Amino acid sequence: xxxxxxxxxxxxxKTGQSMTLLCAQDMNHEYMxxxxxxxxxxxxxxxxxxxxxxxxxGEVPDGYNVSRLKKQNFLLGLExxxxxxxxxxxxxxxxxxxxxxxxxxxxxTRLTVT
Amino acid sequence: xxxxxQHPSTLSVQEGDSAVIKxxxxxxxxxxxxWYKQELGKRPQLIIDxxxxxxxxxxxxxxxxxxxxAKHFSLHITETQPEDSAVYFCAATRGGGFxxxxxxxxxxxxxx
Numbered sequence: 196x197x198x199x200x201x202x203x204x205x206x207x208x209k210t211g212q213s214m215t216l217l218c219a220q221d222m223n224h225e226y227m228x229x230x231x232x233x234x235x236x237x238x239x240x241x242x243x244x245x246x247x248x249x250x251x252x253g254e255v256p257d258g259y260n261v262s263r264l265k266k267q268n269f270l271l272g273l274e275x276x277x278x279x280x281x282x283x284x285x286x287x288x289x290x291x292x293x294x295x296x297x298x299x300x301x302x303x304t305r306l307t308v309t
Numbered sequence: 310x311x312x313x314x315q316h317p318s319t320l321s322v323q324e325g326d327s328a329v330i331k332x333x334x335x336x337x338x339x340x341x342x343x344w345y346k347q348e349l350g351k352r353p354q355l356i357i358d359x360x361x362x363x364x365x366x367x368x369x370x371x372x373x374x375x376x377x378x379a380k381h382f383s384l385h386i387t388e389t390q391p392e393d394s395a396v397y398f399c400a401a402t403r404g405g406g407f408x409x410x411x412x413x414x415x416x417x418x419x420x421x
Contacts, residue, residue, distance in 0.1 A: 226407070235318070237398055237413040238353070245407060253408065285352065289406075294360075296341045296406040300352040 197221055199301035201286050207307045208276045216271040216304050218286030225291045227269040228253075228298065229261060231282040238285065244269055245291075276308045311336040313401050315412030323420050328386045330415045332399035335380070339401040342375060342382045343409070347396045356397075357384070389419045 202217045218227065225246050230238040230253075240253030244263040258280060260272045269288075273280060283305050287298040312335040322328050334342075340361040345353040359366045359373045359382065366373050370389075375382040386393055399412040 228409075230411075235413055237315075238411040240408060240410070243408065251407075254410070291406075295358060296402050296409070297343065297355045297358065298409065300354070302352050 199286055199288055199299050201284075201301035201304050203304060204302065205305050207309065208273075209309055210277060212276050213272070213274050214276065214306075215273075216284055216286075216306075218269045218271070218288075218301055219267055220269075220286075220288040220299070221267060222288065222290075222299065223266070224288035224299070225266070226289045227263065228287040228289075229259070229269065229271045230285045230287065231255065231280075232285060232303075233282050241271065241284075276306075278308045280306065281308045282306060311339075311401075311403075311408075311410045313399060313410050313412040315399050315415055317415060318413065319416045319418075321418040321420065322389050324389060324391060326389055328384075328389050328393070328417055328419075330384045330397055330399065330417075332382050332384075332401075332412050333380055334382070334401040334410070336401060336403055336410070337380065338403040340404050341402040341406060342373070343400050343402070344371075344373060344384050345398045345400065345411075347398065347414075349395070353398060386417075389417075391419050391421050393417060394419045 228243045229241040242261040247266040286301040343358040347353040372385045402409040
């Protein structure tokens with residue numbers, strides 16, 4: 196089991212460029228999440244999905260779009276990158292059954308927008 | 310809106326001492342409270358969690374307490390070791406578990 200993987204690990208964009216971050220999980224989890232992590236601000240939820248074909252907004256959704264066409268993949272898109280989107284992005288997934296709501300995180304993507 | 314406040318932002322202790330991190334949540338519908346540990350450059354990982362129908366939970370050197378009335382919960386680490394040095398995040402999840410709101414994190418330094 197690879198768990199949760201993210202592609203790419205690092206990326207530098209110029210203002211106005213677009214890109215897609217890919218998250219993949221092989222644990223058959225229903226729920227998937229995208230967070231951004233900035234110094235002193237913890238993990239803030241961007242968008243999440245409760246199943247294939249569904250997405251919902253989190254705390255800080257502006258400037259991002261997501262898609263969940265396949266259960267194992269959750270894509271995060273930046274249509275026109277801004278310096279304020281410089282951050283470390285984490286994807287996570289979790290089961291919907293059982294007593295724990297534990298989220299399993301990917302290794303993160305460090306994005307710099309110049 | 311939903312909010313989780315975490316204190317302190319930085320904590321420095323001597324090896325062998327105890328460390329306590331406190332969190333307060335605003336959403337009274339929250340019923341699941343996990344704690345994640347993030348080592349430098351690594352991904353967050355769950356270390357302990359507690360549900361709202363339990364007041365305390367312990368796992369070796371770490372314990373979590375919950376006061377639902379006051380909407381407070383705390384992480385206690387005893388006999389700290391240098392490998393406990395990391396950023397710790399508390400979080401609160403409301404019933405249904407769709408969304409988890411994280412605190413801003415506490416950077417713990419354990420001095421040898």
